[in-house]
Amino acid sequence: MSAHTPADAATALPSPAAAHPERSNIPSSNELFVALPRCWASLARSEMKNVVGWLEVVGATSSVADAEGPYFKVASAGEAIIVENVALQSMRVDGAVVLKNTQRAVAGTCHIVVPGCNILFVMHPLEHIEALEIQDQQYNTMLGGMYTITSKLLGRGGYGSVHLAVNRRTHQRCAVKVGGVEEQRAFDREVDVLVAVRGHRQFVQVLDAATTTIATYLFMSRAWGDMNRYVAVLGPLPEDAAKHMFRQILAGIQHMHHRNLVHRDIKPKNILVQEFCRLPSVVVADLGLACTVRPPTYALNSWAGTVAYMAPEVMRAHPHWADIACMAAEGRAELARELAGPVFALGKDARAADMWSLGATLYYMLYERLPFDAAGGPPRYLESIVCSSGLDYNGRDLSGECKSLLHKLLAVEANDRYTVDEALACSWLAPPSPSPQPQPSPSSSPSQQPSPSSPPQQPPEPEPVQQQLPLPPPSSPLPPSPQPSPSPQPEQQQEPGRHVRRNWRLPTLATRCRYPRVAKDRPKKYKV
Structure with a gap:
């Protein structure tokens, strides 16, 4: 996208495919439903010095019924990108609602969502990324020759910052979490859990890890962003999209629970979205607080996690629980009890x-708000849980199966909540059963209906069965079996599909042990 003013962007420009006939596969601006100054892919090499970014189209082509022509226009004004809504009643630009005939300036990567349209738009500005010079000689000796850590900040984890890194050998991009040595215990715990669940597709994959006297380094697979950002860009998710992603999250937590591991900090920020699309793949990340529980109680009397997604019984382990309870009750005897x-x-x-944290995460995915108020800290959070009359479903219509799952996950009493296996088996997440195939009736089969010209079929004759001799006792010698005289018998034709029974003479102890020498001298079938 070349540098233009917003006024220049409103001018209709020729299609890139028309300007370059050999690039007929490049869609025109009308097909993209957006008016661009010029398609970045059709610029000549000499013109790319003025390019500030390009547009990525995600999803299948579709259109909005009540809109004609370009939906929005994109232009550049200096270092900012101007997005103008020209045909839609409303659209979302990086989570903000932009009404018709209004503009919004964005900086950095911009995500545009058109209501009623399957296409998602991503504006990628060209950015300058520099390699960081790591002043850690031990790291340079161990992994400095394998990875280049850049200045691009992807986010912040539980105990460090996450930067973009590049594998020097494969040129693949990845993420590296850099933390201080004071968080060595959390780093060791996260590495141990990531190694324990390594190979499962619902967890972020660890590539390399190193610890020095200065810092800790954890190289992991890179994702598009977390669930917080995804919901902020698209808004409250439809049930089918939430169901698609929540089933993957449950599969990862099930893998942990079956190995006596608990996450303890499940929230949208720790759920990473792999790609930006309508039905993306998600993975569970940030396992720095995960730990092992022991049967039969699986109890863990420690306070850890995020207050807004914390179960009520975990709040009891807070070091200042008495003060929190007094502030939450505020002289109310019933609440204190x-x-x-x-x-x-x-x-x-x-x-x-x-499971409580999973229920709060699902509620946030569906409503873009928390199920209980945690703005006032732990006291206000406890008060909203105890004094609540139920979950607030105002704002959208959910199916009864989805409400039932939320009710069972966010049950105040821990014993009343679903386990991860029960949640995966609920009616909302269960895959649809295949419809039974209709079986043709015997009367409708043309092969079984007799033709009027064919003679009537005769019932098949019973097969002659050889008379079975009585078995002798084991102690008596086996009498010689009589040899029947060979007599020509007509060959019996077996009717297709009919099971013919035959009486076979069962071996006794005498017949099995009649030739012990042969059985003794027989070579072994398997060599040990």
Whole structure:
């Protein structure tokens, strides 16, 4: 996209395919439903010095019924990108609603979502990324020759910042989490859990790890972004998209629970979206707080996680629980009794706390808001849970199966919640059963209907069965079996599909042990 003013962007420009007949596979601006100054793919090499970015189209081609012509226009004004809505009632630009005939300036990568259209648009500006000079001699000796850590910041994890890195041998991009040595314990725990679940497709894959006297380095596979960003760009997700992604999240947590591992910090920020599309793949990340639980109680009396997605019984392990309970009750005796009741008792199954966090994550994916108010900290969060009359489903219509799953995941009592196996087997997440194939009736089969010209079929004659001799006792010698005289018998034709029974003479102990020498001298079938 070359540098133009917003006024120049409104001018109709020729199609790139018309300007370059050999590039007929390049879609025109009308096919993209967007008016661009010029297609980046059709620029000559000498013109690319003024290019500031390009447009990526994600998804199958579709259109909005009540809009004609380009939906929006894109132009560049200096270092900013101007997006103007020209035909739609509303559209989302990086999560912000842009009404018709209004503009929005964006910086960096911009995601455009058109309501009622399957296409997603991504504006990629050209950016200058520099390689960081790592002042760590131990790292340079171990992994400095394999990876280049860049200045592009992808995000921040539980104990460090995440940067873009490039494998020098394969030129593949990955992510590296760089932390301080004071978080060595969390780093070791995350590496151990990632190695334990390595190979499962619902977890971020660890590539390399190193620790020095200065910092820790964890190289992982790179994703598009987290669930927080995905929901912010697209808004509340449809049920089919939420179902598609939540089933993958449950499969990853099931893999952990079956190995007596708990995550303890499940939230949208720790769910990574692999690609930006309508039905993406997701993985579970940030396992720095994960730990092992032991049967039969699977209890874990420690306080860890994010308050907005924390189960009620986990709040009881807070070091300042008495102060939090007093602030939440504020002199209300009933609320004080609830906070001192069995719901907030210690010793609960830690896997049930993960299920509560999964329910809060699913609710956020569907409504883009939290199920319980945590803006006032732990006291306000506890008050909203205890005093709540139920989940708030206002704002959209959900199916009964989805509401039932949310109700079972966000049950205040830990023993009433679904396990991960029960959640995967619920009616909302169960795959649709294949429709039974209609079986043709015997009367409708043309091969079984007799023709009027054919003679009537005779019933088949019963097959002669050889008379079975009585078996002698094991102690008596086996009498010689009589040899029947050879007599020509007509060959019996077996009717297709009919099972013919035959009486076979069963071997006795005498017949099995009649030739012990042969059985003894027989060579072994398998060599050990």
